[in-house]
Amino acid sequence: MSPDPPGLTVRTVTVFLTEHDCHPTRFHDRVSAACALANDLRKDLTDSDIPVQTIRISLPSPAVFLNPSAALVSAKALDTSPIDFVSLGTLLPGAPPAFLTPSFFSSVLAATSKVSLTLTTTLPNGVPSPTAVSLAAHVIRRLASIHPSGITNFRFAALANVRPDGPFFPASFSSSSNSSAPNFRVALGIQAATLLHQQPLQRLTARIETAATGLRQACKRVPDVTFDFSTAPLPGWETSAAAAIARFAGGNRDSFGVSGTLTAAASVATAIDRAVFPKAGFCGLMLAVAEDNGLAICREKLSLSTLLMTSAVCGTGLDVSYSALRNHEIVCSR
Template sequence: MHDPSRRQFLTSLGAAALVPSLPRALFPAVARPFVPRGVIVRTITAGVALERLSDRATVERTLAVLARAKRRFEGEGYEVQTTRITLPPLVASLDVGRLRTALDDLRALDGLCAASGTMLGLGPVLLADRADLDLAPWAAELVRSTKTTSFSSVIASPAGGIHSNGVRAAAAITRAVADARPTGMGSFQYAAAANVPSGTPFFPVGWHEGPTSLAVGLESVAVLREAFTGVHDREEARRRLTPRLTSELREVERVATDAARADRLRYGGIDSSPAPLGDDSIGGAIEALTGAPFGEAGTLQACALITDVIKSVPVALCGYSGLMLPVLEDKVLATRAREGRFGLRDLLLFSSVCGTGLDVIPLPGDTPSTTIERIILDVAAQAVKLKKALSVRLFLVPGKSVGDAVHFDDPRLFDTVVMRA
């Protein structure tokens, strides 16, 4: 799912901060020829067994672990986009008074992570089914005062079903984080989460429980595009994609398990979701398969096929391991939205066979809170009915109405139009 803060985080730190120049002597020995890989490592995520938000020493040790894991992957020929830390949902146990004092600890952890070029995920700040409206202004302050930090709140769970009060709280938080910055970019740091399991390496919904672990999230759209080019038969596409993706993910798993073993950590698995980036568009891969523009007839079955293959790869999977359709982060999706070929409800339909839900959907800045609440409730209902992990990250564009053009001064976000809520 979009990594909310990843966009602004990469921009704020600059490429040099995230991809330091390291002497080859620091890389671990490579037993096989050094060759470029077919997938990009979107994130190496360490889930940390933190007990107190004031425990900076544990976070510092984990940052060192991530640095070693990153060098190992780079030594094996992989490009590593980001490193991340996820925490247990410690914030969810705090009352209003302790929430305010926790901001100081969170700012300190955020600064610690930012200095190392690492992103921080707090996990759910609300677990219980209650309309905790005090969280909305607190969330806005968190967004304003941090650079790398993402978080979520629960709107549905396997045990509790739909959290109706939690949905109301999520709508209030969605509005608050959108208004926290004049550009609306605070929306990237929060999502409402339904049935999202621990161990998810992608943000903003990633969270942790249990012993400290290491997991990986990928950018693998190039593998899909290669498999689908020149193929319009469903079964041939499946036959071509499955072995290609299996080969790539097994190599990633080999490196990841070695990295975890070297630091005596639990290996958490791979989120096999083919996250898009730049010209590597999931919308383009789908169009290569269907032979039609994204949103036209055939899109749903293509989404279903890709999801089936993603979930069938014989490696340890974690997180969504499904199909991401982030409108603002995908070149082709942004273009097709501008052409009016699909809308929010089409994306909700595709979510029935995909893996993420509604991700970075540009909506009018003045969208009523009641409408936001109904959208979130629809996703919660879908997640409960289908027993799957989904999330909602809406991007409320300040000062814009339905059909207005949206432009970003960020090469990782694509121009499109505001969609109807």
């Protein structure tokens, strides 16, 4: 019997490798062990009637492989591992210069199909690095030419003050600890947009806490598992965060932006923040402009100012451009 009411779905089970795990003498064995753990957790959750969409592993940084050639070889090996997706980690502004080139990013992502790679554009004090920001722009342009649709950019992200050990890709990367602990850190990314449709807003915090308890019971082989209950949507009304917010605001599912939207969005973000459970990653309200049905259906009446206003209380995917405004088209610019 499921430890949680129906409707709970795990978007990703992400297992984290440390720098110690990536040493050449143990890398293959640790990757195999991480993949085995991820597959075992998927079975445990499925046996508890909790669907799992993907399993993933996340590394600290390609710089742990000492040189770009070794990193590329490792990326190709990871691409053939029994796992759905892999993050090679993030490169910091102070990484070895040989890694900080558009050609390195393009060589890794062109040679693989399930590997992600990121660049951190902020310094340790949180201030943006102009050099890293410029590099990110050049990388995005280079990656756009690899595939006619530009889809390679979905496996790259320019990060700013993003914390490690989050389960969602492409922003996921493992903390840089050189720990030799035998146990892996694990984080689950939850399809939390679905949870918004299952109860009144005032019960959301308790619903999340109940879900976290059920998930921990199902993942007994990992006592310190953490969770990201971000409301990342998927195509469809029942996985639309915007549709749920519109309903909380007193409107229909296709009326995002009506009076009360900002208050409803803030209330959802607060409800997630108040929930008590081991947290990882962003763990908040995210409105993905290019992916959420509840936003797409409102494209003719949504304005950039409305989205900017909403971003004051939650994450909003403003990496889009309003080109061809006369046709009310939303075009992804990544």
